[in-house]
Amino acid sequence: MGEPLDVAENSADQATRLIREAILSGQISPGERLKTAELAQRLGFSTMPLREALRKLEGEGLVEIEPNRGATVRKLDRAYISDLFELNTDLRICAVKRAIPLLTLERIRSLEALAQEYRDHIAGGQDLEAIRVNRDFNAKLVEFGGNREALRVFLRGWDIIFAFRRGYGYGTGRRRVMAEEMQLLIEALRRHDAVAAEAILRMQNAAMMEDLVSRIAPEV
Amino acid sequence: MGEPLDVAENSADQATRLIREAILSGQISPGERLKTAELAQRLGFSTMPLREALRKLEGEGLVEIEPNRGATVRKLDRAYISDLFELNTDLRICAVKRAIPLLTLERIRSLEALAQEYRDHIAGGQDLEAIRVNRDFNAKLVEFGGNREALRVFLRGWDIIFAFRRGYGYGTGRRRVMAEEMQLLIEALRRHDAVAAEAILRMQNAAMMEDLVSRIAPEV
DNA sequence: GGAGATAACATTGGATCAAATCATAACGGA
DNA sequence: TCCGTTATGATTTGATCCAATGTTATCTCC
Structure with missing residues (x-):
């Protein structure tokens, strides 16, 4: 959507984009768990940017985060x-x-x-x-x-x-x-x-x- | 909006809610800078939850984050x-x-x-x-x-x-x-x-x- | 064998720290 | 005096650590 293209993007922004694309293209399915450590390793980042990315996606409504229980792709009923x-x-x-x-x-x-x-x-x-x-x-x-x-x-x-x-x-x-x-x-x-x-x-x-x-x- | 009321909320979720209310109630005005350290001290959290909160609000479209330049309340033209x-x-x-x-x-x-x-x-x-x-x-x-x-x-x-x-x-x-x-x-x-x-x-x-x-x- | 308690493990949450980057002020030369 | 450069300070960013919490497997007792 409206990702800033003007400048070189953060790790957090990169991760956000990658995960969003993965969700919207079906590589990750609704309800699936999103573990920070696993994603961090797979995308080559530390866990920090991943936490920020998941929060942003939560704000966009694509991801749900339950306290102490982690993030999942929003279920589509x-x-x-x-x-x-x-x-x-x-x-x-x-x-x-x-x-x-x-x-x-x-x-x-x-x-x-x-x-x-x-x-x-x-x-x-x-x-x-x-x-x-x-x-x-x-x-x-x-x-x-x-x-x-x-x-x-x-x-x-x-x-x-x-x-x-x-x-x-x-x-x-x-x-x-x-x-x-x-x-x-x-x-x-x-x-x-x-x-x-x-x-x-x-x-x-x-x-x-x-x-x-x-x-x-x-x-x- | 859709804040989870079921369970005790995170520091990140609390911070998100507080900042969102501050923005929507006019306590913080559009275009104003949101520094993580300052907010952290004022709300009594560490900087970590603040970073997550600002990311979530970015996803909601209330806050804009520019890489290496920090977060600001979205300007309303x-x-x-x-x-x-x-x-x-x-x-x-x-x-x-x-x-x-x-x-x-x-x-x-x-x-x-x-x-x-x-x-x-x-x-x-x-x-x-x-x-x-x-x-x-x-x-x-x-x-x-x-x-x-x-x-x-x-x-x-x-x-x-x-x-x-x-x-x-x-x-x-x-x-x-x-x-x-x-x-x-x-x-x-x-x-x-x-x-x-x-x-x-x-x-x-x-x-x-x-x-x-x-x-x-x-x-x- | 099954249900509940307990222990081991995995994951999240919060804090701190060092490096990178940006903003600002001081400085020097034309 | 003004402009460009450099140096300083503030802030973001990424990484790592430890505690807190949730989950799962194991064990014991009935």
Whole structure:
């Protein structure tokens, strides 16, 4: 997310970044224990920077620390993920509504370029690339709403959701539909049709939600 | 926010809580430097827990840490605050829309009780109490939307906004209008009138935004 | 054999220390 | 007098140590 790139980073910041990436990329799974000594040795740091890194990640909500009991990767249950998902849909809809009056031809073109890239990756079977472009497309959508905080919250949620989905597998059937939805959305934006845009986003939300729920065991 | 209340807390957790409260209550102002040694002595801890506390607050976005240069309270500029404000309005609107079908008489009554409490505090000149009740009222509004993540984001934003407003002063003129708006909103909710509810929230947003902008020097 | 107490082990938590880095002040030369 | 350099002090950073706590395995007693 917003890691300082301007200067050489600390050991603590490096460790934070590495662990965050490991969590979000699925190398470490939710609920897994994070021991300072073990991580320190594996990453080549002392335990000190690790303690700071884990605290920072706790602040970000990715890690839970219980006193005298250590740190674990935050567990992702159905309620948490579906809340995040719903929140992100709300954020996209609100952002798009605000974005429409601000739309320029250049902005629409940049969305089209990403949609095209997405189709190409799907056609070429490059799944990981497609997922990345999908993220970029939606981030740009929210970005055009002009609210940095909304974008930050959105990206955080997106990354957590996808870390979760990585563990449970994606629905490959939705890939092509997604490409169509992107196109429909772009056309709605071109017409400055907020109602249609919202409808598309809500449909997408419903479909993805169904996909998610079908993959998760019912709430305990 | 989500501090563990179940067990006795660490020095690090205690320090985190104390510093967060100091920031949000305005005892420490934005941009101010946070030296580990100084804080450690003042709070009666060693420097170690302080380092962890500052890292956690960095993760929460309240504190900024620059490598080899130390920690400072995050600066709150016009863009950041107005973004947070806009985001919170969006969150309230989306939450209310979802809350309406789920409304019970009991829920409406609990909102009414808070609105009444608010009026009483205003009448009695108890400003701080009124502010707290106002927070509770809006939190409940979002809570009824049934999305925990949305609530968490909302409360975080609310607290930061009010930490900022504390430094710049509140508009006392809006107090009574606010009480009326609460009542109007409750009536709209009773009628299950989502359009009216949204309109009220948007009006409120516009008024508060104007109030905020008038208090802040224009963006640099 | 099973349940509870006890002991051994692993891990976290807090403190202290030395090195690295940054900020500030003093100094010297043009 | 002003600017660049150097030296001093303050602060962060990383490392290591010991105590406190939690966990696990072992042993004893019923």
